[in-house]
Amino acid sequence: MPEAALALAPSVALTGDDRFWPVEINGLTYAAGGKVLVDGLNFRIVQGPVTAIMGPNGAGKSITLRLIAGLIAPSAGTMSYGGASMPGANQIAVVFQRPVLLRRSVAANLDHALKTYGVDRDQRRDRVKALLALGQLEDLARQPARVLSGGEQQRLALVRALAAEPCLLLLDEPTASLDPQATAAIEGLIARAKADGIKVMLITHDRGQAQRVADDVLFMHAGRIVEQTPTDRFFDRPQSPEAAAYNDGRLLLPSNASNSGS
Amino acid sequence: MQDFSAAFIAAFTLIATADPDFLEIIGLSLRVTLTAVLIACLIGLPLGAALAVFRFPGRLALTILVNALMGLPPVVVGLTVYMLLSRAGPLGVLELLYTPTAMIIAQTILVAPIIAALTRQVVADLNAEYDELLRAMGSSRAGRVATLIWDARYSLLTAALAGLGRAFAEVGAVLIVGGNINHVTRVMTTAIALETARGELALALGLGLVLILIAILINSALMGLRASAERMAYA
Numbered sequence: 001m002p003e004a005a006l007a008l009a010p011s012v013a014l015t016g017d018d019r020f021w022p023v024e025i026n027g028l029t030y031a032a033g034g035k036v037l038v039d040g041l042n043f044r045i046v047q048g049p050v051t052a053i054m055g056p057n058g059a060g061k062s063i064t065l066r067l068i069a070g071l072i073a074p075s076a077g078t079m080s081y082g083g084a085s086m087p088g089a090n091q092i093a094v095v096f097q098r099p100v101l102l103r104r105s106v107a108a109n110l111d112h113a114l115k116t117y118g119v120d121r122d123q124r125r126d127r128v129k130a131l132l133a134l135g136q137l138e139d140l141a142r143q144p145a146r147v148l149s150g151g152e153q154q155r156l157a158l159v160r161a162l163a164a165e166p167c168l169l170l171l172d173e174p175t176a177s178l179d180p181q182a183t184a185a186i187e188g189l190i191a192r193a194k195a196d197g198i199k200v201m202l203i204t205h206d207r208g209q210a211q212r213v214a215d216d217v218l219f220m221h222a223g224r225i226v227e228q229t230p231t232d233r234f235f236d237r238p239q240s241p242e243a244a245a246y247n248d249g250r251l252l253l254p255s256n257a258s259n260s261g262s
Numbered sequence: 263m264q265d266f267s268a269a270f271i272a273a274f275t276l277i278a279t280a281d282p283d284f285l286e287i288i289g290l291s292l293r294v295t296l297t298a299v300l301i302a303c304l305i306g307l308p309l310g311a312a313l314a315v316f317r318f319p320g321r322l323a324l325t326i327l328v329n330a331l332m333g334l335p336p337v338v339v340g341l342t343v344y345m346l347l348s349r350a351g352p353l354g355v356l357e358l359l360y361t362p363t364a365m366i367i368a369q370t371i372l373v374a375p376i377i378a379a380l381t382r383q384v385v386a387d388l389n390a391e392y393d394e395l396l397r398a399m400g401s402s403r404a405g406r407v408a409t410l411i412w413d414a415r416y417s418l419l420t421a422a423l424a425g426l427g428r429a430f431a432e433v434g435a436v437l438i439v440g441g442n443i444n445h446v447t448r449v450m451t452t453a454i455a456l457e458t459a460r461g462e463l464a465l466a467l468g469l470g471l472v473l474i475l476i477a478i479l480i481n482s483a484l485m486g487l488r489a490s491a492e493r494m495a496y497a
C-alpha cells in the first residue's frame with residue numbers, strides 16, 4: 001500500500017482535543033433487568049496509549065464501551081469529556097462487536113459516514129478514496145457492503161469509524177473470528193490511528209493482540225474494574241487474583257455471587 | 263361456446279387494431295391509477311417513515327388506524343368519497359363527482375394506507391437495525407430518515423408495486439364515484455363489470471387480457487426487484 005494512501009486525510013486536526021481531554025469517569029453504574037451490570041467504575045482516559053479492555057464473557061466490557069460512547073445512559077455516576085458532560089459531534093467513534101453496514105456499496109458506506117460527519121460533497125470523493133486505500137478495500141469499492149467477508153466488513157467498519165477523525169476510537173472485539181492476516185490488517189489500522197493521535201480503546205480476548213497493540217490493560221470482572229496495568233506487567237505479574245486466573249485460563253467465581261459473570 | 267370464440271376473436275381484433283375507444287379506456291385507467299399511486303406514495307412514504315421513526319402523541323392510534331384502513335373495502339371508500347363529493351356533501355361545490363379526479367381521490371384513499379403501513383413496517387425494522395450505528399455517528403433526524411428510506415428502497419418499491427396492483431384491480435370505488443361514463447370515467451375494471459353484465463363480452467375480454475398483462479408485468483417487476491435485492495444482500 002503506497003505510503004501516501006495511508007494518510008487519513010491531510011486535515012487530521014487534533015485541535016478539538018484540548019476540549020475533549022481528559023475523559024473522567026466517576027462512579028459509572030449501569031443496571032438492567034434487576035441486575036447491576038456495571039458497578040461504580042472510576043477511571044480516567046488519557047490521550048495517547050492504546051488501552052485494551054479485557055475480562056471474561058459477561059464482565060460488562062461492551063456495556064462500558066456503550067456508556068463511554070454515550071449510547072446508553074448510566075443508572076448512576078458521571079462522565080466528563082474535557083469538562084463537558086457530553087462529547088462533541090465526531091469526537092468518539094465506535095466499531096461494534098457485530099458491525100452494522102448499510103445496504104449500500106462499500107464506497108457509499110464511507111460516503112454516507114463522511115456526509116453525516118459534515119464533510120462537503122466536493123471533498124468527499126477524495127476522502128472516500130483515501131479511506132478505501134487505508135482499509136485496502138479499493139477493489140471492493142463497488143461491491144455491496146453486506147456481501148463482504150467478515151474480515152473485509154471489519155476493515156470497512158473500522159475505516160468508516162476513522163472517517164469521523166475522532167479523538168477517541170472504541171473497538172469492540174474488532175478481530176474476533178478473523179484469520180491472522182485480516183487480524184494483522186486491523187492491528188495495522190489501530191497502530192496507524194495511534195500514530196495519528198487518536199486514542200484507541202479496544203475490547204479483546206486475544207492476549208497476543210493486547211501485547212502487540214496495547215500499552216495498558218484495563219481488566220474487568222463482574223461489572224467492576226479490577227485493575228489497570230501496563231500490558232507487559234499485566235501478563236507477567238497481574239495485581240489481582242481475578243486477572244491471574246483469567247490469564248491462566250481458570251474460572252474464578254466472582255466474590256459478588258449475585259453476579260456470576262459466566 | 264360459439265359466442266365465446268367469437269368474443270375472443272373480437273377481443274383480439276380490438277387489441278390488434280388498436281381500437282381508439284379501447285385504447286382510451288386503457289389510457290384513462292393508467293392515468294387514474296398511476297396518478298393515485300404517485301400521490302399515495304407522496305403521502306404514505308413520509309407518513310410510514312414518521313410512524314416508524316418519531317415518537318409523538320397519537321402515534322400508536324395513528325398506526326392502528328393506518329393498519330385498519332389497509333383492509334378497507336373499496337365500496338366503503340367509494341361510498342364515503344361519493345357522499346363527500348355529491349351535491350349535498352361538504353365538497354359538493356367542487357363538482358368533482360363523476361370525474362377522473364374523483365376516481366383518483368378514491369384510489370389514493372385506498373392505496374395510501376397500504377403504502378404507509380408497509381413503509382412503517384419496513385422502516386421500523388431497519389431503524390432497529392441501524393439505530394445504534396446512526397446514534398454513534400451523531401446522525402440528525404432528517405439524516406436518519408433519509409438513510410432509512412434510501413436503504414429500504416427495494417422494499418419500498420415493492421410496497422408501491424403492491425399498491426399499484428391493488429389500484430389496477432379495484433372496481434367498487436371507482437365505479438361509485440366515477441360512474442363508468444363513456445369517454446369520461448370509463449376505466450378497465452368498470453368497463454369489464456358493466457359490459458359483462460350487458461353481455462358484451464368482446465370488450466370485457468380484451469380489457470381483461472390487458473389487465474392480466476399488467477398484473478404479469480407488475481409481478482415480473484416484483485420478482486426482478488427481489489432477485490436483485492437478494493443478490494446484493496439488501497433484502
Ligand SMILES: Nc1ncnc2c1ncn2[C@@H]1O[C@H](COP(=O)(O)OP(=O)(O)OP(=O)(O)O)[C@@H](O)[C@H]1O
Nearest residue numbers: 032033035037055056057058059060061062063064
Ligand atoms: N439489557 C440487559 N438486561 C439484562 N442483562 C443485560 C442487558 N444487557 C446486557 N446484559 C448482561 O450484562 C452482562 C454484561 O454484558 P456485556 O455485553 O457488557 O459483556 P461483555 O463483557 O462484553 O462480554 P463478551 O466478552 O461476551 O462480549 C451480560 O451478562 C449480559 O447478559
Ligand SMILES: [Mg+2]
Nearest residue numbers: 061062097172
Ligand atoms: Mg462484548
